[in-house]
Amino acid sequence: MSVLPQITAAIGEKYVLTGGDTADYVTDWTGAYSGQPLAVLRPADTAQVAAVLKIANENGTPVVPVSGHTGLTGATLGTDALILSLDRLSQITKIDPKGRTATVGAGVILSTLHDAVDAHDLIFPLTFGARGSAMIGGVLSTNAGGSNVVRYGNTRDLCLGVEVVMADGRIMNLMSALHKDNSGLNLRQLVIGAEGTLGIITAAVMKLWPKPRAYGTAMVAVPSLDDALDLLNIVQDETGGAVEAFEYMPRNYIDRHMALVKGATAPFAESYDINILLEVGATAEHDAAPTLTGEIPIISKMEAILGNMLENGKVIDAVIAQNEAQRRTMWERREQAGEIVFQGGPFVNTDVAVPIDKVGAFEAAVTPRLKAIDPDARELIVAHLGDGNIHHTTYTKHNDPSIHDAMTAAVEDVVQELGGSFSAEHGIGLSKLETMRRRKDPVALDAMRAIKAALDPKGILNPGKVIPD
Amino acid sequence: MSVLPQITAAIGEKYVLTGGDTADYVTDWTGAYSGQPLAVLRPADTAQVAAVLKIANENGTPVVPVSGHTGLTGATLGTDALILSLDRLSQITKIDPKGRTATVGAGVILSTLHDAVDAHDLIFPLTFGARGSAMIGGVLSTNAGGSNVVRYGNTRDLCLGVEVVMADGRIMNLMSALHKDNSGLNLRQLVIGAEGTLGIITAAVMKLWPKPRAYGTAMVAVPSLDDALDLLNIVQDETGGAVEAFEYMPRNYIDRHMALVKGATAPFAESYDINILLEVGATAEHDAAPTLTGEIPIISKMEAILGNMLENGKVIDAVIAQNEAQRRTMWERREQAGEIVFQGGPFVNTDVAVPIDKVGAFEAAVTPRLKAIDPDARELIVAHLGDGNIHHTTYTKHNDPSIHDAMTAAVEDVVQELGGSFSAEHGIGLSKLETMRRRKDPVALDAMRAIKAALDPKGILNPGKVIPD
Numbered sequence: 001m002s003v004l005p006q007i008t009a010a011i012g013e014k015y016v017l018t019g020g021d022t023a024d025y026v027t028d029w030t031g032a033y034s035g036q037p038l039a040v041l042r043p044a045d046t047a048q049v050a051a052v053l054k055i056a057n058e059n060g061t062p063v064v065p066v067s068g069h070t071g072l073t074g075a076t077l078g079t080d081a082l083i084l085s086l087d088r089l090s091q092i093t094k095i096d097p098k099g100r101t102a103t104v105g106a107g108v109i110l111s112t113l114h115d116a117v118d119a120h121d122l123i124f125p126l127t128f129g130a131r132g133s134a135m136i137g138g139v140l141s142t143n144a145g146g147s148n149v150v151r152y153g154n155t156r157d158l159c160l161g162v163e164v165v166m167a168d169g170r171i172m173n174l175m176s177a178l179h180k181d182n183s184g185l186n187l188r189q190l191v192i193g194a195e196g197t198l199g200i201i202t203a204a205v206m207k208l209w210p211k212p213r214a215y216g217t218a219m220v221a222v223p224s225l226d227d228a229l230d231l232l233n234i235v236q237d238e239t240g241g242a243v244e245a246f247e248y249m250p251r252n253y254i255d256r257h258m259a260l261v262k263g264a265t266a267p268f269a270e271s272y273d274i275n276i277l278l279e280v281g282a283t284a285e286h287d288a289a290p291t292l293t294g295e296i297p298i299i300s301k302m303e304a305i306l307g308n309m310l311e312n313g314k315v316i317d318a319v320i321a322q323n324e325a326q327r328r329t330m331w332e333r334r335e336q337a338g339e340i341v342f343q344g345g346p347f348v349n350t351d352v353a354v355p356i357d358k359v360g361a362f363e364a365a366v367t368p369r370l371k372a373i374d375p376d377a378r379e380l381i382v383a384h385l386g387d388g389n390i391h392h393t394t395y396t397k398h399n400d401p402s403i404h405d406a407m408t409a410a411v412e413d414v415v416q417e418l419g420g421s422f423s424a425e426h427g428i429g430l431s432k433l434e435t436m437r438r439r440k441d442p443v444a445l446d447a448m449r450a451i452k453a454a455l456d457p458k459g460i461l462n463p464g465k466v467i468p469d
Numbered sequence: 470m471s472v473l474p475q476i477t478a479a480i481g482e483k484y485v486l487t488g489g490d491t492a493d494y495v496t497d498w499t500g501a502y503s504g505q506p507l508a509v510l511r512p513a514d515t516a517q518v519a520a521v522l523k524i525a526n527e528n529g530t531p532v533v534p535v536s537g538h539t540g541l542t543g544a545t546l547g548t549d550a551l552i553l554s555l556d557r558l559s560q561i562t563k564i565d566p567k568g569r570t571a572t573v574g575a576g577v578i579l580s581t582l583h584d585a586v587d588a589h590d591l592i593f594p595l596t597f598g599a600r601g602s603a604m605i606g607g608v609l610s611t612n613a614g615g616s617n618v619v620r621y622g623n624t625r626d627l628c629l630g631v632e633v634v635m636a637d638g639r640i641m642n643l644m645s646a647l648h649k650d651n652s653g654l655n656l657r658q659l660v661i662g663a664e665g666t667l668g669i670i671t672a673a674v675m676k677l678w679p680k681p682r683a684y685g686t687a688m689v690a691v692p693s694l695d696d697a698l699d700l701l702n703i704v705q706d707e708t709g710g711a712v713e714a715f716e717y718m719p720r721n722y723i724d725r726h727m728a729l730v731k732g733a734t735a736p737f738a739e740s741y742d743i744n745i746l747l748e749v750g751a752t753a754e755h756d757a758a759p760t761l762t763g764e765i766p767i768i769s770k771m772e773a774i775l776g777n778m779l780e781n782g783k784v785i786d787a788v789i790a791q792n793e794a795q796r797r798t799m800w801e802r803r804e805q806a807g808e809i810v811f812q813g814g815p816f817v818n819t820d821v822a823v824p825i826d827k828v829g830a831f832e833a834a835v836t837p838r839l840k841a842i843d844p845d846a847r848e849l850i851v852a853h854l855g856d857g858n859i860h861h862t863t864y865t866k867h868n869d870p871s872i873h874d875a876m877t878a879a880v881e882d883v884v885q886e887l888g889g890s891f892s893a894e895h896g897i898g899l900s901k902l903e904t905m906r907r908r909k910d911p912v913a914l915d916a917m918r919a920i921k922a923a924l925d926p927k928g929i930l931n932p933g934k935v936i937p938d
Binding site: 096098099100101142143145149150154156157166170171172173174175176177178179180181182183184185186187189190192193194197198210226229230233236237238239240241242281282283284285286287301353354355356357358384386387388389419420421422423424425426427428432436440441443444445446447448450451452453454455466467 | 619756856
């Protein structure tokens with residue numbers, strides 16, 4: 001029996017899309033995944049989400065939540081499933097400038113929240129390329145990362161409270177704005193990053209931060225990744241932990257950027273192996289306001305640190321942005337990674353993490369293993385070095401999926417040997433399900449299966465994602 | 470059939486304590502809770518913990534984990550249970566100064582870890598009165614808080630990896646040192662704060678921070694708690710988030726301190742309603758090193774901020790510590806809270822949290838409700854204002870438990886109405902089990918019960934604690 005008549009009665013015919021109207025939800029933006037939904041549902045509010053889940057659960061119909069639809073892992077697609085879009089839950093209910101929190105629906109677009117809090121001289125720090133489409137529900141469900149995790153943490157660190165509709169349609173209210181709350185098991189942290197497999201996040205209380213009044217942004221060349229880590233630690237100590245970004249671009253990334261992106265420029269007069277984009281954010285007036293001689297203190301401080309390290313040979317070269325245009329140029333070099341990476345296939349792309357002092361060991365170990373598979377393989381790395389997150393791509397002449405799988409396995413082998421993770425910030429979805437099965441601690445996998453069965457006994461919530469059978 | 474012969478074979482007779490040898494584990498330090506253990510077990514390592522759990526699970530014998538035995542909620546006691554002490558898992562396996570992590574056993578004493586990392590000019594920030602006895606296993610299991618949560622977070626924010634022995638004796642290895650890891654459900658955050666009900670934490674990877682080179686410490690009197698929050702936000706912004714402590718002591722706390730503690734002094738020449746202990750930590754050389762004229766820049770900065778707020782009427786009075794002795798005096802006033810609060814019963818003590826901008830609303834609402842129960846009731850508050858955590862005590866002439874319960878309920882009612890939590894940092898254990906039943910979201914309670922049953926189907930792990938039946 002179709003559930004659609006009941007659901008149509010609950011949320012209105014206009015918001016039950018079928019047939020050709022579901023086109024936007026049949027495939028993802030990368031084109032790698034697809035599914036033929038039973039229907040796409042656009043409930044108006046939490047009560048309607050609850051009504052849908054109750055009906056779906058009674059009928060054992062799969063439900064796949066989606067918000068901004070910008071993921072990379074195929075998590076928001078499904079065949080013969082109800083695709084439940086949170087996009088209409090788009091209210092910013094409250095911004096509390098004193099308590100520094102925002103209460104938002106799951107359908108609030110990330111950049112909309114950025115703009116709304118900017119008016120209070122505050123920031124919601126999470127940011128990444130898809131910010132104009134990605135929504136709060138999705139960033140919470142995937143525990144999204146980005147470029148400033150080194151300062152502000154991942155999405156789970158930015159969230160104080162959540163509202164979740166459970167598989168059976170009951171609403172779990174954990175919408176607190178508390179910085180301390182030891183009242184039993186932490187269910188908020190459990191549903192964050194669960195990719196909709198345990199419940200559907202409908203609203204959240206997010207933390208806000210003071211807006212930096214000035215940035216110190218630099219490109220720095222260093223002799224080794226070990227020196228880069230010293231640089232990070234010194235700048236952290238000397239600024240009281242104000243490092244907003246610490247991004248690593250090796251020589252061939254810079255070369256490729258200049259070859260592929262029109263108008264791209266070199267960061268330095270000479271070419272170096274290890275290029276770091278370093279950004280420090282100053283919220284303090286005394287760090288941000290120009291002195292009588294026109295200098296910005298945070299930038300003077302950065303000059304002093306870098307000058308000192310240049311003398312010690314821990315830094316080879318450094319350029320500090322003198323204005324916003326120069327800063328933008330530095331950031332564009334990093335943010336154009338998508339254009340640089342996704343050209344010139346075939347390629348094998350990974351999103352892995354290692355302890356921050358193991359990035360160099362990763363590089364040294366991975367190359368010979370890839371060369372053993374394809375002697376002509378070329379690699380490209382761009383990394384959030386401040387948090388150990390490496391985006392590693394291998395270009396090969398081979399189209400054979402088994403060779404691609406072997407390359408992925410080679411990268412993941414090295415990561416595993418270094419105590420790393422095969423999924424840093426993109427999540428599991430469908431794309432890493434088999435890797436989860438092979439590599440995740442088997443006791444942890446069993447615990448995940450037990451929790452999934454306990455909270456979603458009929459298995460209707462995003463079935464077949466994240467947790468391998 | 471007794472499990473003790475099997476367990477003795479597994480961990481050695483010397484480490485299976487029975488009869489009079491269990492005396493230390495029969496009651497807690499407050500004397501409020503007690504239990505008659507079947508035996509106290511002191512396994513040597515994770516493998517022995519696993520062996521014990523396997524035997525206990527096969528026989529359905531309850532296991533209560535304990536480490537430093539300093540809790541306030543009765544969580545580490547049990548009758549006819551195996552009290553499993555982690556005290557012998559006391560190795561600091563590794564300190565990584567570059568990656569800024571420490572790998573430690575569950576039996577490492579908090580102050581031992583403090584001392585060990587100090588040699589590297591680093592800190593493990595978590596600290597509170599019981600630091601000389603409390604152990605890593607316990608601070609993780611209770612998600613301990615303390616006075617510097619405003620800067621460094623609760624224990625769950627300080628932990629990158631855990632090793633957990635599950636109910637059936639299997640070992641779950643989540644011992645990573647990663648800052649990004651989106652590989653399935655976050656089981657680490659689930660076991661942290663679970664008070665040993667889902668598994669037993671045997672080891673962990675903890676984050677380390679740079680050691681502040683100088684502190685700026687002040688007592689500040691403000692006209693209102695709203696002004697206090699402005700003060701907090703301004704100092705945070707002006708120091709780039711360097712506030713280490715923001716502690717609230719009302720007038721009667723100061724009066725009581727001077728009356729009860731020998732040698733106690735007044736913070737100011739005059740007496741004020743709202744007294745704040747503010748501390749800022751400077752890791753940067755340029756904030757911490759004396760200038761040519763002998764001033765410490767972080768202290769000069771604090772003087773400037775406070776001077777400006779004095780002119781605006783947002784601060785009434787302020788005293789900045791000029792040396793370590795003055796700083797110690799300020800901290801002793803706060804750290805002697807135990808002596809001040811636990812004198813002159815009968816009293817009713819709570820540990821609650823509200824959103825940080827609701828502490829004043831809490832005070833305004835709670836007094837009339839307590840007076841309605843006992844017109845002579847007197848209150849005492851001391852609060853971690855920076856994170857909304859209020860320790861509220863009511864003194865009454867009544868000894869009647871039902872009156873005490875009514876007073877607790879009155880405080881918790883106000884907390885609930887303000888969107889707060891009835892347990893901020895001490896946890897649930899036995900002491901707040903009934904409050905959990907009455908006040909926690911019922912859907913969340915059901916989810917906790919389902920997870921508990923899924924991960925510990927025989928219910929052997931710390932039964933009867935945290936999650937009400």
